[in-house]
Structure formats: structure tokens, C-alpha cells
Amino acid sequence: MTCRPSFSSGRSTNASNMGPDPAVRGLVFSVDRFVAEDGPGIRTSVFLKGCPLKCVWCHSPQSQSPQPQLTFLSSRCIGCGACVKACPQDAQIVSRAERRVLWEKCDDCGECAETCPSRALEMAGEWLSVQQVVNLVERDSVYYRNSGGGVTFTGGEPTAQPDFLASCLQACHDKGIHTALDTCGLAKWAVFEAILPYVDLVLYDMKLMDCRRHQQLAGAGNRLISSNLKSINERGKPIWVRIPLIPGYTDSPENLQQIAEFVSVLDGVEKVSLLPYNTASGAKYLSIGKKYALEHLGEHPREAATAFTEIFSRLGLRAEVGR
């Protein structure tokens, strides 16, 4: 429930000349505070950039690339033309008639974002050190304590930056802050093994049980995802399963039934959240020069989503409609 924050008070980091030092820095594209949806209590959500999946319904397309990336919000553009002068690739067009980015020419160097006065052009992703992240997270400690809240690392896919994630989790955990990991599950088991000691709660995304469809629609199969979930369960971690309800894709009774059967035998699963499809993603795709394949889809009526919870509660699972 926030606007895009500016993490540092200084100018945005220029990616090209400040390369990542994976041991201490990670690429973060947002830090939201007073978040109600990513785990219990009042939480700070840290969004790490980069994801191994490419779900066709992804509601956060700017989170997929593991590099800082140019975004353009035309509503903020005042047409000053500073970007045209700044762009080494001649990828910016500002005229009376139109205002657009020639995405095929753009190499995400960030020069235009540096000069854009209104932040219509902005780089998604900023390299932050573990210390910077912890400093931000720590600021709301009192709210976590009173609400049973804490920090949630999400993305993108946070495990895609394993060392940075591990350091962040450990640092927060050491400070007594409740930690949650929101993951799609697609990472080597060794990555999970390394971080789980510092994770208090796992938010685990499940999409499709059919491996081929998963491969087709999310860009990778689901075998590792399924086995990781089992292994996490064996480690005794509390798990909240989250399922995006994408009309015509994930919301078939068969698929939901299969997910329910799979997770119902995992004793660590405390609840299942069904997340109704978010129709407002189109603009985000536009802002990075892409077209949203699922533009045509409508929103799930809340009642329909509620009806789906039945499938899970029949198997003794606690299920709810999330947001």
C-alpha cells in the first residue's frame, strides 16, 4: 500500500558503473512498509529483483530481469526532452505528437533516468547493501513486536540472489525480527538449505500441478518446486501456500484439487491463500515496453474465489481469499 520509495536520498544509482558485489549488495526494486498481506502482523516487504520464472500472468513484470531496468510512466512525463539529449542510443522520442521509448534500442544504461526531472523515466532496481536493507527494516521494529509482524523478502524471486538474501535474512533474524520468505520455490535445494535456519515463515507460491502446463505458462517445470516444498516441510518450517487464481489458467477445479491434495499431507502448511487475479498489471507491462498477454482477462468475482476455498477446507486445510 505504498508509492515507490526512494531508498536513498541521493541520486539514483547508475548501474553501469557500480556493478554488483554479490556478497554484500543486492538488487532491490521496492521496500514497502506497513504491509498487511505478506505474512502476519505489520510487515516490511523487501522486493528483490530477478525471477527464474516467466509466468504469463506475472503482475510485476519489472521484477523479472535480474538487472536494473528502465521504466517509463507517461502520466508523469512533462515533455521537457531532457532524455533525448541524454540518451546515447537515440532511444527517446519527445515530440508534440508523441512521447515514447524505442525499447528495441534501449540498453538500460539509465542516463535518461538520471536527467528526467519528473521521474517519468526511472530505473527499477537499486543496488543496496545488506546493512542498508537492515537499517530500513529495523525502523519498524516496534510495530513488528506489537503486531507479531516482521520482514518479508519477496520479489521477483528472492532466492535468485542467494547470498544477498541469506545475509539479509540472517542479519534480521539475529536482531530478533520475524522473517518471512515469499518464494516461487524454483531454486536449488542447497539455496533453501542455507537460508532456512533464518526463516521463520515460508510463503510458498503454487500455480499449476501439471508439469507441462507449468513449463508452458511459467517458463519452467514444477518438479523442483514440488520437491522443495516437501523438503521445507520436513525441516518443520511453517508454510503458507499462496495460489494466484488466474481465470482459465490456474483456476480449474482439477488443478486446485491437485494442489490441495499435494499440500494437505504437508503438516507444516498452516493455511492456503487464494489470490484473486490482479487486473491492473497492464500499465506495468507498458512501462517496460512490453505488452500484457492477459489484458483481456476479467477479475474473479470474490464469491467465486470464496467458493474455491471449499476445495481446500474439505481436505482439512485452512483456506482464505487473500488480496
Added chain:
Amino acid sequence: MVTQVKTASKHLELSPRVQRGLRLAQEGRFQKKPTWQEGLFGTVLDAETVELPLVKRKALAIQKVLSEMPVKIMDHELVVGLPPQNSAGRGTVFPEYATREEREAARKNLTGTRSVFAHFTPSYPKYLRLGLAGLRRMAADGLDEVRRNGAGPEKEAWYESVIISLDGLGTLVRRYAELASELADGETDETRQGELREIARVSQHLLQQAPQSFHEAIQAVWFAHIAFHSTLNLLPLGRFDQNLWPYLKRDLEAGAITIDQAQDLIDDLWLRFNDRLQTYDVVKDDSQAAGRGRPGEGLTEAKANSIGAWSCFLGGTTGQDRFIGASEYTMWMSTMALAGLTPEGQDGTNPLTYLCINATYRLKMPQPTLYVRFHDGSPPELYQWVADCIGAGLSQPSIYNDEVIVPALEKAGIPAEHARDYTSDGCWEVHVQGRTQFKYAMISALEVLDRVLCPDRWQELKTEVPLYIEAMDPYRDSKTPDPYRFGSFDEVMASFKEHLDLYIKGFVEVADSMWDGRHYDIAPLPLLSAFTEGPLESGKDITQGGIQYVFHTPFLAGLSHVADSLAVVKKLCFEENVVGWPELLEAVRDNWEGKEPLRQLVRTRTPAYGNDLDYVDDIAKEIVEYYVDSLNRHSTRATSQTRFHPGVGVFEFYILLGQLAPASPDGRLSGEPIGSHAGPSMGRGVTGQTSAINSFLKLPLIDLPTGCAVDLATDTRSNQLLVPLIKSFVEERGTVLNISVNDVETLRAALKEPEKYRDLKVRVGGWEAFFVDLPPEFQQWQINKCEQYGT
């Protein structure tokens, strides 16, 4: 003794009576209500009265209103008394009692017959203890004594005036007793007849004695409340649950009332507060004709009096007697403070506390506006009740924190038992119940900053404005340095402080000099004086300093904008040299005309207050610290009894103060509304509600005894987080917190189809209102606020 008092129930159904009343109040919002028109009460001046001392004529005028104002009892009412039909928006209607010469003399003194006082509480405990008759007896004893002592005709006249005013209130009560009897005689329904007889008995009782029962006590309070609101004193209710609980407790113990019956009485009383509600739409023509209905429509007048906020709140008149920007869509100042510490330091939360919160929760009407006081020992249920009420979209109660406010008052020299007895004024300003005359003024920090950045502009204005009062200009003998010569941020900051200091010095001098009896000469307060601690004992009217405490607060307004502006200057001009200092000065002078890229740049490249960023929060803190220091320093030179208490706030003046303020270096355009209280500026991305609170917590809150508030917006997703949010606020020693649970899309939809969203409520300044009832500028402001918090 009652071992276990049944508590209020959220599931208790509204009684048919309350349902009927609620329906009428809801429908009534869309109908134009009769409003007293100027001249209605004529004059009390005649060949005989003109010879009397003015205070007596004022008392006669009070008596005249209370004897002549319409009385009415509706079928569903148990607590009776037609809400006042005065109009804050158009100025108040009152009989003429001063001669032309007196009025002329007053005008020279910058006062008038409408230089009335509002914004503080009568001592309801005293009134309930003594009753009307007891107060009258005190006044009569006082009169006897001054006669015996030969204290002089002036003192005698004052005590006589108190008696006349109290008799006026007695007349109002008697009229209701008679009306109830009369209606009972003609009533065919037996139940209603019994109720009307009871109403008559209660009223009759109040004429003779102090209230004994809960019903009598409630009725006593309501009679006094409407009497004050009808005679130029717009006053809040004080610690309602503390003051009334002994009566309810006794009745419950005696089995004279059940908790559900008590709820019904409270519900019914709550409806009375809302009987006056009207949407802006049905009153706007009148208001506009009077040039006062909307902020900005009074602007010409405000500017004509002198320049800027200085004059608006100080120069032309004496403070809160001019309700510029007020409207008639609400009954002003009807706030109360519930729960909190008792004067002895115990937790005061009681069953009546919950009945009150429950009434607000059940009726979903905006009035009265509740403030709930928390401290470390507040019961968990209190948090839950308050959170449920806020979560239901009622935008109230607001939260007070005893753990800061009480020590802040003590630090300002108020003894603990009085500090613990603090309450709300018409908004959230803190004062001691029944013992304080509270006044406020506004210091527009943006105006002060503009004096530094564009001194020439103010020189021009001075010669332009015909009613400019040279003698009251705080900058009259000062020389403002040429801003172009500043070579560092420190010089800019120092100049800002210097100007702020001049402003505060000027304010203290003016406010202090007003206590020379000039108010008594034109607008004495014989009725209200009887209801407060001090005047009857000392024989001195409130306006003569008869009341125990006088608090006066020049609120620092526009803090976020000045902090953000100075951050721009510091960072972009003098640290990073991204923006030329002369370039910034010119841009501000030209209202950013032709400088849109630069305006965007300063907004996106500097940290903004409210995001928990130390760079700018430290600047905000430094400003407030300086303000506190300056006010405390200058107030030591005050010769009146006034205590100048620091506070930071804007109230509903965010529109008006914005209209009066020129452009600022934070990219704000001339005339744009300003942010609320000590919250962030509009449109400066907020990284979350907790960061807005954290920025606020960095201010020296313990040094702001009048208080300092932060306004938040959230949406229903966060409802389960409200209890911990409030708890954290109390624990981290925040002062005042307002939370609105509103969804920005809903507000937008309500703009388009108001008839579908009649119940939507929002927070305005220090009170509640229906969103669709507000003037358009206020609606837009609310939408901006929600957008800011991403709800």
C-alpha cells in the same frame, strides 16, 4: 454495589425510537434547515437598559436568546433540546447589546461583540455537582459579599449579570418542562405519555436541584451545551464519560436503569448532535451570499484586513472569533475526550466509555467527535473497541496519549492532577477541563519562509492593502537581508529562524496586550464564567482573567512544506550544486512559471518529511525545536496570566492557509493546499504509514503541551493491524493520532454518485464529516490524502 457491570454490546439492536431518529437525521441532511437570520432577536437596548453596564446588557441578551429561541420536542426524543440554529458559517446571530459608541471603541481595539470565546470546556463536574440552582446560589453569595464589602458597583453588576444569564438558562429549561407537560397532556399513546411526563419531571428537577439520576445528568449537560452554542460560545463536552459515570454507576447499583437502557439514552443524545447536519449543497447559496461558506470566499476580506496568515489570525481581530472557511454542515466543536487517567492517576475507563464508543459505532453519524485517551495501563478492550470503530470507516475516535500529554503539561508547569484532567477543545488541542480559557492562532511557516526568500513581495503587499495595520506587523522594524547574498544553507536557516522569532515575538506581544480588559469592555462572558473554575470565586469574568488558566497557542502550520523546502535548499543548492540558488529564488518568486522541469526536479531529488528519512526529518525537528524555544523565551516577557503553549497543527485551515501562501521551494505552487498538522505534504510519496509516524516521532513532542497530530489514511486490508499500530504509537510516545480507513476509489466514486455514498465519512481538521456533505476543495483534499498513503 455492582460486582459485575454488564458491558456495552455491539450486537444490541437500536431501539425503535433511535431507529426513527436516525432515519430523520439521515434524511434531514439533504433538506435545508431553518437558520437564525440576522436581526432575529432584535436588540436589548432601550432608553432604560442603555444606562446599564455593558456586562448586564450582554447578560440580558443571553437571557433574551434563551427565552425566545424555538423549543421543540420530537416524538422519538428522550433527551430534549433543539440544537442551536446559529450558523458558524455566516457569523452568529445574537441580540444587539452594545451602543454604536461602544462598538466603535471596540473596533479601534480590534475587538467586537463577536469577539467571543470558544474552544474550551465548561466545568461540567462543577455544574453537575451544584446544579443550576447551586451555581445561582454561588453567584448570589458572591453578590452579597461584594455588597457587604463595598467592592463597588462594577463587581455587583458582574455578579448580577451572572444571575441574569443563569436565569436565562433556567427559563430555557422551564420552557422544556412546560412543553413536555403540555405534549403529555395531549398524548394518546400511553408509553409516550409516560416518557413525556418523565422529561417534564427531569427538567423540573433540574430547575430546583442538582441532577441525581443518569438521565437528569445527561439532560443537564445537553441543556447547557445548546445554551452555549446559541449564545456565541461554541464549546466542546470535555471528559464526558468521566463526568457522567458516577450518575450511571449509582443508577446501575440501585437497579434504576439497565445498561441497555443507558445505551438507548446515549444513542438518543448522540442523535441530537446530528440533528443539525446538512450537506454543503443545500446551504451553499446562503453561505456564498454571506461570502463565508467556503474557504477562499472569505479571502478578500482576510487579505483586506492586512496580509497573509498573520492578519487572518491576529491582525484584524482577536483570533477564533471569525470563522472563515466554516460552514453549516456540522455542529461545531462537539468533541469529547473519553477514558484516560483520572486526576488521581488511575485508569478512568468505565462502562460509560464503551457505551459512548458503541453509540458512535452503531449510529455511524459523525457527531460527537470522540477522542480516546490511552496510557500504558489502558485495558486491551479499549484498544479493540477503538480499532473496530475506526475500522468500520468512521474516522474516529482519535487517539490521545496520556504518556506524553500529561508530562508535557506538567513540564509546562501544570500540576499533575490538572494535567491528568486534560481534554479536547473543538479539535484536538489540549487544555485542562473546566479551568482553562484556550485560544489559538496560526503561524504560517510558509509565510515566514517567503519573507526570507521574497522580501520585496511583502513590501509591495503592505502598500497595496488598505486595512494593513502597521503597528501589528511583526516585521515592521526589521530589515530583511537580500536573499541573493546568502552563500550557505546555514545562512538561509538562520534567516528563517530570525523571521520566525520576529513572528512569535509579535504574536506574544499582541496576544499579551489583548488582556487589558478590552474584551470585557465589549464581549464579557457572564454565563460561561459561572461554569468554569475561578470566576465565581474571584468575582472576575473570564475575560478579566478570572479563570484559573489561560492557554494561548500560536500553532506552527505548514511544517512539512518548510522542512521539505529547506531540504531542497540544503541539498540541491548548497550541497550538490544541482540547482543554482538564484535560479531557485526566481522560480519561487515566479510561482515556478516556465520552470516545470526544475519544479519536478526539486520534488523528485530531495527527501520529503514523512518518509522516515533523517535528512529532512532533522530539519523539521530543528524548526520545531526553534519554534518551542522562541515561544518559551518570549512568553517569559508576557505580563498577562497567559501561558503560551507550543503546538503544531493546521486543522481544516489546510485549504485557507494554502490559498494565502505563495509558492515554496519544495515545488508547491502558490495557493495549493498544505499538508495536515505534522503529517507529510501532499504528493510526496509516502513509504508507508509507519514511516509517517516515525518522522513525526522525531519531533520534540514532549515540548508541545497543546499537542501535535499526525493524520493517517489506511484501507480495510489493514484493519487487523490497527490495534498494534495504536499500541505502538502509545508506546513510542506519539501525541495525537487520527486514522481514516478510506479507499481512494470509493471516494472518487462518491464524487460521481454522491447519493450512493451518503454514509461515507472522513476526517476534517479535528472533527468528522460525511464526505458527500463537504465543499469540493475539501473533497479533493481528502482524495489526495488517500492517494498519498496508497489506499
